[in-house]
Amino acid sequence: MLAKFLDSTAGSPAPSRRGLLIGAAAISGGLMIGFRGGARAQGAKPAAPANPFAGYVTIGADNSVTIHSAHMDMGQGIYHGIATLVNEELRADWAQIRVEGGWGNPALFGNVNWGGAIQGTGGSTGMQSSFERYRRAGAVARQMLVNAAAAEWKVPAAEIVVERGLLRHGARQAPFGAFAARAAALPVPADVALRAPQDWIYIGKDRDVLPKFDSRAKVTGRQDFTIDVRLPGLLTAVMIHPPLFGATLKSFDAAKARTMKGVVDVVATPRGLAVVADNMWRALRAREAVTAEWDTSQAETRSSEALMAEYRALAAKPGVATAEVKGDVEKAFAGAARIVEAIYEFPYLAHAALEPMNAIARIENGRVEVWGGHQMPDIYQGIAARVAGVTPDKVTLHVMKTGGGFGRRAVIDGDVVAEAVAVSRVLGGRPVRVQWTREDDMRAGRYRPAYIHRLKAGLDAAGNIVAWQNHIVGQSILAGTPFEQGLVRNGVDLTSVEGAQHLPYAFPAMKVELTSTRVGVPVLWWRAVGSTHTAYAVEAFLDEVAAAAGKDPVQFRLALMKDHPRHAAVLRLAAEKAGWGQPLPAGRFRGIAIAESFETIVAQVAEVSVEGNLPRVHRVVCALDCGVAVNPDNIRAQMEGGIGFGLGAILKSKLTLDKGRVVEGNFDGYEVLRLDEMPRVEVHILPSSTKPTGVGEPGVPPIGPAVANAFHAASGRRIRVLPFTRPENA
Amino acid sequence: MVRFTLNGRPQALDVEAEMPLLWALRDEIGLTGTKYGCGQALCGACTVLVDGQPVRACQTPVGDLENRVVATIEGAAGRVAEAVQNAWTGLDVPQCGYCQSGQVLAAIALLSENRSPSDADIDAALAGNLCRCATYHRIRAAVHAAARALA
Ligand code: FES
Numbered sequence: 001m002l003a004k005f006l007d008s009t010a011g012s013p014a015p016s017r018r019g020l021l022i023g024a025a026a027i028s029g030g031l032m033i034g035f036r037g038g039a040r041a042q043g044a045k046p047a048a049p050a051n052p053f054a055g056y057v058t059i060g061a062d063n064s065v066t067i068h069s070a071h072m073d074m075g076q077g078i079y080h081g082i083a084t085l086v087n088e089e090l091r092a093d094w095a096q097i098r099v100e101g102g103w104g105n106p107a108l109f110g111n112v113n114w115g116g117a118i119q120g121t122g123g124s125t126g127m128q129s130s131f132e133r134y135r136r137a138g139a140v141a142r143q144m145l146v147n148a149a150a151a152e153w154k155v156p157a158a159e160i161v162v163e164r165g166l167l168r169h170g171a172r173q174a175p176f177g178a179f180a181a182r183a184a185a186l187p188v189p190a191d192v193a194l195r196a197p198q199d200w201i202y203i204g205k206d207r208d209v210l211p212k213f214d215s216r217a218k219v220t221g222r223q224d225f226t227i228d229v230r231l232p233g234l235l236t237a238v239m240i241h242p243p244l245f246g247a248t249l250k251s252f253d254a255a256k257a258r259t260m261k262g263v264v265d266v267v268a269t270p271r272g273l274a275v276v277a278d279n280m281w282r283a284l285r286a287r288e289a290v291t292a293e294w295d296t297s298q299a300e301t302r303s304s305e306a307l308m309a310e311y312r313a314l315a316a317k318p319g320v321a322t323a324e325v326k327g328d329v330e331k332a333f334a335g336a337a338r339i340v341e342a343i344y345e346f347p348y349l350a351h352a353a354l355e356p357m358n359a360i361a362r363i364e365n366g367r368v369e370v371w372g373g374h375q376m377p378d379i380y381q382g383i384a385a386r387v388a389g390v391t392p393d394k395v396t397l398h399v400m401k402t403g404g405g406f407g408r409r410a411v412i413d414g415d416v417v418a419e420a421v422a423v424s425r426v427l428g429g430r431p432v433r434v435q436w437t438r439e440d441d442m443r444a445g446r447y448r449p450a451y452i453h454r455l456k457a458g459l460d461a462a463g464n465i466v467a468w469q470n471h472i473v474g475q476s477i478l479a480g481t482p483f484e485q486g487l488v489r490n491g492v493d494l495t496s497v498e499g500a501q502h503l504p505y506a507f508p509a510m511k512v513e514l515t516s517t518r519v520g521v522p523v524l525w526w527r528a529v530g531s532t533h534t535a536y537a538v539e540a541f542l543d544e545v546a547a548a549a550g551k552d553p554v555q556f557r558l559a560l561m562k563d564h565p566r567h568a569a570v571l572r573l574a575a576e577k578a579g580w581g582q583p584l585p586a587g588r589f590r591g592i593a594i595a596e597s598f599e600t601i602v603a604q605v606a607e608v609s610v611e612g613n614l615p616r617v618h619r620v621v622c623a624l625d626c627g628v629a630v631n632p633d634n635i636r637a638q639m640e641g642g643i644g645f646g647l648g649a650i651l652k653s654k655l656t657l658d659k660g661r662v663v664e665g666n667f668d669g670y671e672v673l674r675l676d677e678m679p680r681v682e683v684h685i686l687p688s689s690t691k692p693t694g695v696g697e698p699g700v701p702p703i704g705p706a707v708a709n710a711f712h713a714a715s716g717r718r719i720r721v722l723p724f725t726r727p728e729n730a
Numbered sequence: 731m732v733r734f735t736l737n738g739r740p741q742a743l744d745v746e747a748e749m750p751l752l753w754a755l756r757d758e759i760g761l762t763g764t765k766y767g768c769g770q771a772l773c774g775a776c777t778v779l780v781d782g783q784p785v786r787a788c789q790t791p792v793g794d795l796e797n798r799v800v801a802t803i804e805g806a807a808g809r810v811a812e813a814v815q816n817a818w819t820g821l822d823v824p825q826c827g828y829c830q831s832g833q834v835l836a837a838i839a840l841l842s843e844n845r846s847p848s849d850a851d852i853d854a855a856l857a858g859n860l861c862r863c864a865t866y867h868r869i870r871a872a873v874h875a876a877a878r879a880l881a
């Protein structure tokens with residue numbers, strides 16, 4: 001989606017995948033592949049690499065292979081994926097390989113799917129953006145090592161075999177490190193052929209061939225996250241954020257807190273007060289002793305109920321903007337034999353990653369270092385520089401793996417990064433970790449926006465859809481961001497309507513409208529973004545329409561998918577594997593839904609029974625088409641996780657505003673899925689030879705409507721106000 | 731001064747008695763495998779074993795630990811721990827991994843007392859350990875796999 005914005009920005013280099021060139025450079029005793037990218041080579045304005053030593057792959061004299069990932073890893077497994085791509089070509093020993101977060105070189109790391117000019121992780125683009133260039137980097141590295149060995153051994157390069165980190169010719173062999181320096185001095189081969197799919201030994205292979213290399217660290221407590229970084233003299237800061245969105249600090253009294261054991265200082269930053277101590281608990285204790293007064297005159301003070309009442313009133317009117325229109329909708333409705341209408345309501349949602357937001361900053365001799373989950377490194381580098389009062393080339397980022405993320409770490413104002421640098425600067429550059437508590441994390445904003453969908457369908461006498469209309473009301477995620485200019489077109493924020501427009505269904509007449517609201521609650525992309533609500537509204541409503549037409553939900557959809565064979569194949573596979581149409585044990589019922597997000601098509605069949613007023617989900621059969629399946633087991637894992645994440649949200653999660661204050665603060669009020677509620681999940685991946693598309697998010701959208709449709713089959717009740725546990729659903 | 735056994739070794743700690751074990755471990759002793767997720771005994775990320783029982787370190791004041799035996803993920807060892815960790819890696823359970831120290835310790839505690847837990851036993855023992863990546867499906871399978879390895 002960001003590609004559209006970046007392509008439309010005059011002067012921004014947007015190197016095509018083909019145009020990406022690979023360079024090589026000598027580093028002390030080693031070889032580095034990919035020291036700069038295509039933007040410069042194409043003659044476009046070069047993006048100055050702030051960190052010229054970053055590359056795709058570095059091979060050390062010690063045989064180490066360090067892969068610099070353009071995407072950060074929050075659990076979606078992209079480090080593993082990128083290592084798979086590189087090593088498919090390179091063929092190092094897995095024990096030699098290490099993956100680090102790359103940054104500071106947009107020409108090299110720019111997200112191909114976003115036009116290539118800016119580095120970032122999001123929109124499930126990691127694999128797609130990496131598939132070509134990381135394989136190429138691995139292939140170039142291998143070829144240069146081979147060429148160096150061929151020259152030294154005086155044998156034809158074509159006779160040298162590369163296997164498990166060794167270069168071999170006849171009886172002679174040497175590890176990569178032996179030729180790394182020599183290889184770096186050779187010319188970069190202009191065109192290296194990539195291995196053909198039938199020769200792949202890692203891509204497409206399962207856990208038994210290629211287990212994840214970071215699992216061991218993660219089950220022994222040795223995986224370090226930002227919260228675990230240790231530095232000499234590292235301090236901990238906890239924040240006091242404004243109590244209302246839009247409130248600003250008037251005054252504060254920290255006299256008592258400053259006298260407490262371990263407290264270093266209490267300092268004001270543009271985003272709130274920071275209580276700094278030598279230990280997290282002491283900082284927390286001191287925070288309770290600080291009092292603050294806030295100017296709330298500009299703050300958002302509406303309650304959720306009032307907001308939803310406003311949204312309902314807006315939804316009843318025509319939409320302010322039109323996202324998609326086809327045919328004469330009014331006429332088609334006028335001629336319909338039957339009209340079905342429904343309103344669906346979605347609450348604000350928190351990301352609630354298990355590692356609450358944090359970042360570490362240190363300023364020394366005019367250099368700024370920032371540790372964190374840098375999902376938008378170029379932007380954070382700029383923010384850190386601005387807050388510290390230096391130029392971006394003076395900023396070093398340390399890209400950490402994070403304990404979840406789900407979109408929360410890709411935030412344009414860099415929130416916690418800005419806080420950490422601000423606090424360190426006030427403290428004369430001392431190293432400090434700003435660590436939000438769970439409550440801070442949940443109440444500091446950046447939510448999946450609340451939305452309302454008003455849907456209407458017209459059927460002819462035979463039960464065919466003749467007209468379809470959807471009016472979406474809710475906040476624009478992109479409004480006020482640098483992406484607004486490119487991704488908000490004619491008043492339509494693409495992230496508000498994705499998943500509701502360009503449906504795989506052939507409706508003779510249809511219209512999708514949008515009314516974007518202005519609310520002072522900061523919002524953000526939340527795992528699968530627009531499709532988290534659009535897929536629920538569309539697929540649950542379509543089930544209502546199928547029922548009104550007296551048709552089977554699978555057949556009804558398939559009949560509408562004539563022009564979308566890939567969607568139809570995924571739907572059929574899910575239905576078939578779930579035994580759609582076959583009898584179930586007493587009390588069990590099925591529901592189906594399909595959603596395409598980020599170019600990956602996922603269908604799910606949920607099998608539920610009713611317990612009290614709620615569904616118990618026993619089994620979910622998931623089918624998907626994500627192009628080439630690079631790491632099938634990780635794809636399964638992401639589907640399983642996406643299903644659990646989405647299921648918890650639709651069943652239980654909601655953030656409520658009470659006169660502008662966020663009510664929920666922890667996992668008692670903001671409920672998420674627990675182990676005992678997790679269904680059995682079966683994942684079926686359609687074989688494909690088209691380019692790989694993402695899997696981090698697309699598992700989420702279908703589960704809600706699949707469960708809602710199954711719950712209707714089981715109970716006769718439609719759940720149109722989320723989550724399921726809301727009192728009005730009882 | 732509080733004295734207890736930590737991962738098999740004597741540990742003396744001279745901090746405020748009310749300081750939760752979680753922050754004492756992380757900020758004073760330097761063992762960071764025990765994670766912070768909620769601070770209110772609501773997520774299980776900080777699970778440690780005290781006298782073999784899983785407890786939430788975020789709600790355990792160090793003052794309560796006099797003469798107790800504490801094991802954190804760094805000290806997980808022995809047959810059961812090995813079986814659990816091998817089952818976890820064998821199924822590639824972790825996604826982000828942040829909850830997994832707590833999950834693994836809770837599973838060790840369960841299997842130390844019950845060598846063939848049913849799904850219901852696993853649910854009861856682990857429902858308090860949240861995983862936002864929702865690796866639950868594999869956690870359940872891994873507990874069964876570990877139980878089989880121990881049989
Ligand atoms: S941090 Fe202790 S239970 Fe969540």
Ligand code: FES
Binds near residue numbers: 860861
């Ligand atoms: S693996 Fe991410 S929270 Fe459990």
